[in-house]
Each structure stands twice: as C-alpha cells, then as structure tokens.
Amino acid sequence: NAGVTQTPKFRVLKTGQSMTLLCAQDMNHEYMYWYRQDPGMGLRLIHYSVGEGTTAKGEVPDGYNVSRLKKQNFLLGLESAAPSQTSVYFCASSYPGQDYEQYFGPGTRLTVT
C-alpha cells in the first residue's frame, strides 16, 4: 500500500496564478483533510471531508477550495495565489470515528513569489 500520496512535491507560483494539489489514499478512509504548516508552527486545518461528495471548512479556509469527487482523492485548489500562501501543505486521512489517528502524506512545498 502506498498510503497517502501527494502531487506535486514542490511548486513555485507567481502571485495571482492558480493551481491544484492532489491527494490520494489507498486505505479506504472516509475522512480526508488538508493542512498547512508554516515554519515553527503546528498544523492548521484548511478544509476537510467526511465522505465522498462532502467538504467542510476548517480553521483557515480563505483563498482555498476543495473537492472530493472520489472517495480516494481530495483536491485542494488555490484560485489566485498570494505570498501569504507560501507554506508546506499536508494531506491526511483517517477512518470515521478514529480521526484521532490521522495518516499524513509527504507534503507539498509551495512558494508564491
């Protein structure tokens, strides 16, 4: 099993450009999450999904959109990138009722210039 995978691993964007980050999991998890991690800080929840076709806002959702068209995939979109969105983005997944144990992907390092 690959677990949780993320593409791309690195990306540099110019201000105003858009992009989509892809997260895939092969563990049949219902719940999926997108976090951002800034230097020296913890993980902040951007959006999450408790099942296919459902999404919900987390702690810092502004400037991001998500979609969960298939159970195994969770996409994070940046509509118009800003330098404040420079960060490391982590995707995670878990079983329902066991969201205390989340499985994380390797992360995407995004720089917006």
Added chain:
Amino acid sequence: GQSLEQPSEVTAVEGAIVQINCTYQTSGFYGLSWYQQHDGGAPTFLSYNALDGLEETGRFSSFLSRSDSYGYLLLQELQMKDSASYFCAVRARNTNAGKSTFGDGTTLTVKP
C-alpha cells in the same frame, strides 16, 4: 475554541528521559493525540489517550488528566533518532467530526 500550549523546545541527552507537556483550554473533548514529525517529513501518529491515565507504547508513554487540563508525552531511553518535533492534538466535543486542533509543537533535540 480550543487552545493547546506546548514548550517550543526541549533538549536532552541520549539515554535520558524527557517529558513534553501539553496544556489545553477547551470545554470538553474526545481525547488527546500525539504526533512525531522529523525535519522535512510528514507527521506520524504516536499515541492517543481517550481516558485519563497512562498509555504505554514501547519507549513512549502518554498521559492525560482531564481534571488538570493537561497531558504529556514521555520518551524513555532517548536515542538520536528521537530528535524531532512533537505535536499534541485534540478534537473538541463541540466541533464537527474530523475537525482537530494541533499545538504548535515541541522541538526535541537529543545530544550525544
């Protein structure tokens, strides 16, 4: 909302024991989780306390006291590979399923 506080840095020597504390402010929550993250890597789950008391997993133990709004991660027989950041996390009872809050993390440096 939920607020979690952890020390920013802890240093210890190889073979020693270190305790990383996590204090929280939330009206009620399901439990306290701990994650480890090596520099440049992904967070990995270490332990979860649903109930008060001590949970032991090999060299790592985690403790929770709801009455004191306090938990800790105890690492014994420290090894160089334990140098990493450690995060506590909670999901409060008044939030939607899946919505967890993480502390800012404690960077542990193990010296020879």
